[in-house]
Structures are given as structure tokens and as C-alpha cells.
Amino acid sequence: MTDDLALVEKFLRTRGEDAFDALYDAHTPALYALAMRLTGGDQSEAEDLVQESWVRAVRALSTFRAQSQLRSWLCGLLVNVRRVRIRTDWRMVDAPDMDPVAETRGPDEALDLERAIGTLPEGARDVFVLHDVYGYTHREIAEMLGIVEGTSKSQLTRARSLLRSSLP
């Protein structure tokens, strides 16, 4: 039995705060890093995303199957929470049109990249982050995002192209 599965089973058995703490500590840093990238570094929005993702995850935890990795399952859930929020929040719909890359370039290359990722259109950003940063396959991404693999591939190509043109 994997550690994750043991943690899940312990939580489902007790529903206690201690058991949840262990799950939270094991996976929140990854969820938060993903949330920060998907929100373009908006800490408040990223925290909201993590919170909502955990609430949904705990509701659905009994449906988690050991065949998949808990972290992948949680990340997919967070990505979908994010997409639902975009559809229901007009302020976020406007976000892809912003192009602050030129102003936000800094001396640090990784920081430049983080900022550039934050300015990508939502669809391209999601695929880029999941594929190039987290290493998910197009098939996994297609399942997470409810798109076909071809769309995932074309979004990745688009994201890489936009990044190449925006980075020094």
C-alpha cells in the first residue's frame, strides 16, 4: 500500500483533523505551486483555489482510486476548480488579454519565465504548466481538462511559441 493510500484510508476511517493534516502537509506545497502558476502569481486567488480544491477533494475522496496518483488526482481537481471559477468570474475572463511581460521582465531568468507563464492565455497556460513543468502526458492533461489530446498538443505549441517571443 502506498503512503498516500494509507493516508487516504486513515482519513476516511477517522475523518479527523490529524489525518487530514497529514494529507494536507504531503500535497499542499505542490497544489499551491500549481495554483500560483495558474493564477499568474496571484497569492490570494491561489489560496482560494487550494482551499476550494481541498474541500472538493475531501468530498470526493471516497471515489479516489489507487490506480491513479493522489497528487495527479488533486492537481487535476485544482485545474478544474480553476476553470470553473474562470467561467463564473468575468474578471478572470479578461486576464488572458493582459500583456505585462515587457514591463515585468527582471534580471532573473526563472522569474522572467514565471512571469511570462502568468501572462499566457488560460488554455495555453494550463497545458504548458501541466506538461512542461509537471510532466503530465497529453493524455493525462486531456482527461484533466476535458479536452482532446490534439487540443492539448496545439495549446502547448502555442504556449511555447508565445513564451519564446516574450522572453529575452
Next chain:
Amino acid sequence: MTDLPRERQPDPALKKRVVSALVAAGLVRRRRVWPVWMVAAAAVVVLAIGVSVVRPRHTLAPGKTYVLLLYQDSTYRMPPKGHGAERVAEIVRWADSLHANGKLERGGHLVGPGPIGGMFLIRAQSDSDAARIAATCPFTRYGGRQEVKRFEE
């Protein structure tokens, strides 16, 4: 691209927020935190009982049985850090002396919600005698509230 960090520590306050949301939604049970004073007071009572159990039995003094209830609430002053054993020893000596005189039947730790954390069954000649015995309990010296009731079967 894959060199970018995949983990990032959020603000520690986020965990409290998440747990509160889960508790409010009825999805997680809040961790039960026993107040320090309750744990220590319970230890005192349990130790006192433990000592009384292993002592040789004495004949009970004539009189009636009274229940002495110990209220482990906020008025009870905890011993300073590192002096818990002295407080325990004090209670044990008190229980020992009562038992030696046939004035202690038994004691117990009361588990469950509410402020009553322990009780002793004591033997006394009258209500006022029972009150006098109860007043000698070191528990009162530290602000612990007590109640004495005559026990009738």
C-alpha cells in the same frame, strides 16, 4: 522548463483556513484539545486512586457516605511548570491519611463533558463533618471548587 520548482510552501495560515472550511462543511472533525489543567487534574485524581487501591484496606469509620465532587474548572490554579509531581504527592498524602483513618472508600476520575472531573467517596459523621473533611483536601488550596453530597442508596 521542468527545472521550475514544483512545490511551494503557502502561508501557514492557509491550513487553518482550509481546516475551518472543512469543519464548517462537516467534512472533518475538529481535533479535541484537552485543557492542560484538566489533564493535570485528572492525573492527580488517577494517581491518588492508584495509591489508594494498592494500600492495605482499612475498616471504614462509622458514619455515612458522602460524595466529594471536584470541579476542575477555570478557578483551579495549575502548579508551576515542573512542580506537578509535588501537587500530586500532596493529594496522595491527603488521600492516604483519610484512608488510614477509614474515611475514604474510593475515588474516581469522571470522564465526559462538564466541569466535574473527579470524586471521592468519604465517610463522615454528619454533613458538617463531611464539609470539614472536604475542606482539608489540597484541591481547595489551589482554587479548585468542591461540592459535598450525602450518598443514599
